[in-house]
Each structure stands twice: as structure tokens, then as C-alpha cells.
Amino acid sequence: MEARSAMVVREVFDDPEFSVIRRTPFGFLRHVLPAAARGRVPETALRALFRPRAALRRLDSFTRHYAEDLELGAGAGPLDRLDHAERLLEGRLFAIVPAVLPLPAVGFAMLWLAGRLIGGQDRRKDLEMVLRGLPRNVTTEMDLELWRLAAAAKDDRDSRAALESREPSALAADFKAGTLPPALHAGLVRFLDRYGHRAVAEIDVGMPRWSDDPTHILGVLANYLRLTDPAMAPDVQFSRAQAEAEAAVQQLVGEARRRGRARALVVGAALSRARLFAGLREMPKYQLVLGLAEVRKQVALVGAALASEGRLESPEDIFFLDFGEARQALQGPDPQGSRTLRGLVVDRRAAYATELGRRHIPRALLSDGTEPEVLYAAARVAAGSATLSGSPASAGSVTARARVILDPVGAHLEPGEILVAPSTDPGWTPLFLTAGGLVMEMGGPNSHGAVVAREYGIPAVVGVPEATVRLATGQRITVDGGAGTIVPG
DSSP: OOOOHHHHHHHHSSGGTTTOOOOOOOHHHHHHHHHHHTTTHHHHHHHHHHHHHHHHHHHHHHHHHHHHOOOTTTOOOOOOHHHHHIIIIIIGGGGGGHHHHHHHHHHHHHHHHHHHHTTTTGHHHHHHHHHHTTTHHHHHHHHHHHHHHHHHHSSSSHHHHHHSSSSSHHHHHHHHHHOOOOHHHHHHHHHHHHTTTTTTTTTTTTOOOOTTTHHHHHHHHHHTTTTGGGGHHHHHHHHHHHHHHHHHHHHHHHHHHHHHHHHHHHHHHHHHHHHHHGGGGGGHHHHHHOOOOHHHHHHHHOOOOOHHTTSSGGGGGGGGOOOHHHHHHOOOOOOOHHHHHHHHHHHHHHHHHHHHHHEEEEEEEETSSSSSHHHHHHHHHHOOOOOOEEEEEEEEEEEEEEEEEEEEEOOOOOOEEHHHHOOOOOOTGGGGGOSSEESSSSOOOOOOHHHHHHHHOOEEEEEOOTHHHHSSOOOOEETTTTTTTTEEO
């Protein structure tokens, strides 16, 4: 998932000082196989292979019950809410992983099998084409829904005027006050009802969800209005990607048929399952974040109760306490204890602010303080090449201006510009719809950014060291997503 981290770990393990490490699969399998059996992973994978439609129906049933189980009954008190949130985090949320992950794993395994049967590395670009315009990708479905909301706003005079003339933060305040233009307000409500649990950096329950603060979404909508070329509309690009993928499947099956009917049948079945299941790669994170949003909701209500009783300065302070401290605060009024809690929050907020200011975080740090990756990066820079290299993520080449973005909230990205970012999660992906290309410092071929870039056919290179430092906004660059290179100029 994270190509540069993998490289660092491999280099470290090749160091003679780490010769005590014995890399064998037995210890790994001893832990993984029992867990896989408990999660019924083999059963799920076999169902996906031999009864794919039944596997999808079972998944739909599981996710429906999963969502129902997240809810807490009416009339719960603060302590009940805290207990419920802790129970969710202790294990209920993670049941989604063994229930869903085998399906996209089967999809990617089938793509690999098809590649082996038709020529492997020589057909990498053709196989990648199969992964474009995938069905059942909740992240691209979200992005396309947001695009449809923008298209509707563009056709409504009042909505368009509001988006073009007001700052996203002001529009968010209007939304909360109920003073947005009616069409825009209704569309945003529909979008947030389904996707309001998402956010940038969404695995942190302390981060506001889009339903808490839709500033980012309103900024993205305003950005979409700048796209004027109908051929570049995201829904058009997605439909084109679907057609290209289906054509690629037919071509590959046809080539396999020339080597035998049986081979063609296997390749066809493998590619069919690849398209059927690979898009579900985004589903575990989506469902996990749905649960984390429920955790945030319950913990925030506990914070509101503590703040109303004067034990915390504000409801948001609850996210700087652990469960034990919050539970102690709920046990009864204690002026001395309240002062202690407030002091903890002040100290932790200060530490949090300091950490947010860091521009560099080591992927690996040895006990003597050495950061292995710095040595590799220094060697590359010393070589004097202006070309940046990373992992190929989405084939294609594009030359355009770069736009370095460190925080997507409030970011401005002109249509066709190449997005250069430290990393991305699904909260970033609405920006992809108008991007001409993608460069990321983090990630690998199967990270969120790479998956969504392939969906839309956006050339992408990920795992590029110091990309946000060595590239500048406005600089003209060429991104080759097949070769994994970025050439300035």
C-alpha cells in the first residue's frame, strides 16, 4: 500500500546489523490463519470465485445489519454513550474488514491470473485499463454525486451566484442558518445525508465530519463551476472509462481465444470478477468511517454534557481525553478534578498544535536516531537529476501546471492542473474530478489516490520523495503515470 515504506523496510532488513531477523512466513501465518478462519475469509473468497452474485448479496445484507448495529437506543445517558463508543472501537467496527476485504482481494487476484495467462508484464497497461470505471466504488460514487450537485447548482441562478460570490466558510454558515438558496440547500442536505460521515483525515474521530462543517464540500462545488469543457465533465470521463475498460476486456479475451478456448473462458471469467469486485477496495474504509462517525457523535454528546456542567471548557475538549478520564469526569462533580482535566486538555492541545506544524515525519526511525530514508533521498538528490521518480499508479502522460496543496480544505485547483499533495484519503478525492494529473509523496499502486486516479484515467505517480518541496505551484511539469516519473519544464 505504501511503496516508499516498503522500500525503506527492505533496505533496513538488508543491513547486516539486522541479521538477527529471520524472515519466514510461519510466524505470520500462525497469527493470520486462525483470524482468517474466525472471520470466515476462505468461505467469502470461495463464494466470490464461484457464486459472485451471491457474494454481493451477502455483502449488501452484512453492511445493512452493520449500519443498524451502530445505532444506540433512545434515552441513553452520557455514560451509556461513552460505553457504546468504546465497545464500537474495541472490535465491532473492525468486523467489516474480514467481511469485505476478501472480495476486492479476489478481484485483484483474478486480474493477476488473467495477466499471467495473456502475457504478464507486457500487458500491464492493458490490464490497468480493465480497472477503469469500476462499479461499486463508493468513493467515485460519492465524487460523481457531488459533481451532479454542482451541475444542478450551475443550472440554478441563485445557487450559482452564491457559490461564485461567497467564501466557502460563509456559505457553510448560511447552510447552518438555513439561508442558502433553496435548491443548493436541498441538494447539500441530500448529499450529507449519505456522505456526511466523511471528512479529510477521517480516521481521527476528533476531526469534524462534513455534516458538522460542510466548508470543504462547498469549496469543491465552487471549484467545479470553473469546469467549462463538456468533454472533461467527470460523469462523461467516467462513462468513457467504463467503455474503454469493457473494450479492453473484450480485446484481452479475444487474444486469449487465439491460444485456446479454455484459456479464453478462464481469462473472461477472471476479468469479469476483477471488474465486479476490485471497486470494493474502498468499501472497508467507507464502512469503518461510518462507524467512527457514530463514535464521534456519541463522544461529542458526552463532551457537551461535561461542558454544560462546567467540567470541560468546551464540548470539543472531550477529544483530548481518553475513555478512562472521560468516565471519571462523569462520575460526579469534583472541582479539583475539573481543574485537572482542563489542564490536561490545555497541555494536549498545545502538543497537538506543535505536531500539526511538522512538515516531515519519518516513515522509519532506528533506535540510534537514524532515519534510513534520508540517506536514500540524499543519494538521489546528489545525483543531480531534475527528474522525480515514484511508483506508477495510473498510466498516461500529461503536461500542465502543478498545484501544490497541503490541505484540501479551501484549496483552489484550476481544471487541468496537476495536483501535487503529500498524501490523499477519500476526503481529498473530490479534487480529482477536475485534476489533469496526480503526484503524491505517499502511497502505492493500491492506495486510495491511485485507485481513484485510475477510475478517471488521470495520469498518476505516487510515493514521490519530497514532491511538495521540489515542485512549485505554477511550475510546468510532465507526469508519466506509466513510467512513474515527473519531469519539470
